[in-house]
Amino acid sequence: xxxxxxxxxxxxxxxxxxxxxxxxxxxxxxxxxxxxxxxxxxxxxxxxxxxxxxxxxxxxxxxxxxxxxxxxxxxxxxxxxxxxxxxxxxxxxxxxxxxxxxxxxxxxxxxxxxxxxxxxxxxxxxxxxxxxxxxxxxxxxxxxxxxxxxxxxxxxxxxxxxxxxxxxxxxxxxxxxxxxxxxxxxxxxxxxxxxxxxxxxxxxxxxxxxxxxxxxxxxxxxxxxxxxxxxxxxxxxxxxxxxxxxxxxxxxxxxxxxxxxxxxxxx
Numbered sequence: 001x002x003x004x005x006x007x008x009x010x011x012x013x014x015x016x017x018x019x020x021x022x023x024x025x026x027x028x029x030x031x032x033x034x035x036x037x038x039x040x041x042x043x044x045x046x047x048x049x050x051x052x053x054x055x056x057x058x059x060x061x062x063x064x065x066x067x068x069x070x071x072x073x074x075x076x077x078x079x080x081x082x083x084x085x086x087x088x089x090x091x092x093x094x095x096x097x098x099x100x101x102x103x104x105x106x107x108x109x110x111x112x113x114x115x116x117x118x119x120x121x122x123x124x125x126x127x128x129x130x131x132x133x134x135x136x137x138x139x140x141x142x143x144x145x146x147x148x149x150x151x152x153x154x155x156x157x158x159x160x161x162x163x164x165x166x167x168x169x170x171x172x173x174x175x176x177x178x179x180x181x182x183x184x185x186x187x188x189x190x191x192x193x194x195x196x197x198x199x200x201x202x203x204x205x206x207x208x209x210x211x212x213x214x215x216x217x218x219x220x221x222x223x224x225x226x227x228x229x230x231x232x233x234x235x236x237x238x239x240x241x242x243x244x245x246x247x248x249x250x251x252x253x254x255x256x257x258x259x260x261x262x263x264x265x266x267x
Contacts, residue, residue: 005267006184007062008050011173017042024176025050029184037062038136038165046162047173055187057265060231060243061195065166066116068133073144075126076154083151084128088118091150092143101142113138127158167193187240187267196224196232198244198261205236214244214261231264242266 012021020042022034035056037049046069049062075084092115099110117133132140141157148155163170174183191197200208204218224232234242243265 005054006052006186007055007190008052008179008183009168009172009174009185010048010050010179011170011175012040012045012048013176014043014045018048021048021176022050025052025179028176028179029181035059038065038067038162040162041141041160044160044162046160047165047168047170048162049165049168052184054267057267058187058191058233058240058243060264061191061233062166064136065168065194066133066135067138067162067166068131068164069140069160069162070121070129070131071140071144071160072127072129072158073147073155074158075128075151076148076156078126079151079153081120081123084123085120087147087150088120092118092147098139098142098146101139111137115143118143131163133164188235188238191233191240192223196222197235198222198232199235200241202236205234205241208234208242208244208263209266211263211266213263216260218261234261240267 008025010021010025012018016024018036018039022036025031026034029052031052033053033056035051037051037059040046040048049065051058051062095112095114097110098113100108102108114135115132115138116135117131119131121129121131123129132138132143134140134143140160144155144157161170198219199221200214200218201220204214207214207218231243231245233240234244242263245262245264246260
């Protein structure tokens with residue numbers, strides 16, 4: 001089990017950090033190395049992707065996944081359901097600008113994020129249930145705070161649960177107390193769902209392991225449109241062997257003498 005490579009879709013409970021959840025998985029499965037994608041606060045529950053051993057090197061693929069949440073928020077002063085919905089539609093859908101909260105682990109600089117859906121599921125007096133589908137890196141607690149500011153009444157989040165991360169649903173998630181080896185999912189089954197893939201020759205595999213750039217002729221097949229992605233997975237003999245960075249800038253290609261694929265992480 002110490003060398004097992006794969007991921008767990010965990011249903012993180014309340015009152016533990018994401019790092020605490022990783023420790024629980026490590027101890028339960030006797031895994032050497034564990035990491036998580038997409039931090040959840042101690043009081044937030046739901047889908048947490050936990051990578052095991054060498055699968056932790058695939059974090060750039062997991063961290064970019066869109067997310068979905070359901071929660072409950074409280075308005076400091078009551079407003080009508082109509083005004084609430086109109087404000088969300090006008091200011092909190094599509095591309096929005098968000099300043100990370102002071103306690104966040106990222107640089108506190110305003111950044112753009114996409115809100116695909118922000119739906120009111122139910123409203124009772126000052127409380128409302130909501131669902132948000134958003135780009136990775138969106139702070140839901142800050143989203144609710146900013147909504148309250150826009151309404152000139154104030155608001156804060158009471159409860160939050162992550163229901164989806166990329167193609168992974170809460171229905172797939174396992175609770176820590178029920179976790180067993182059978183819940184480990186091989187990365188080769190996961191990656192085609194979340195990334196474009198290139199299949200390379202055996203010779204190219206050896207060159208990648210030496211840190212060498214690859215040429216177009218080293219590719220056997222491409223699955224997906226990796227021109228739109230910063231890093232993609234490289235497969236050889238049905239096994240993922242690296243994350244690579246494609247270059248399409250003509251100056252870079254010329255400098256590298258036609259070599260357009262840079263190894264980022266060897267798995």
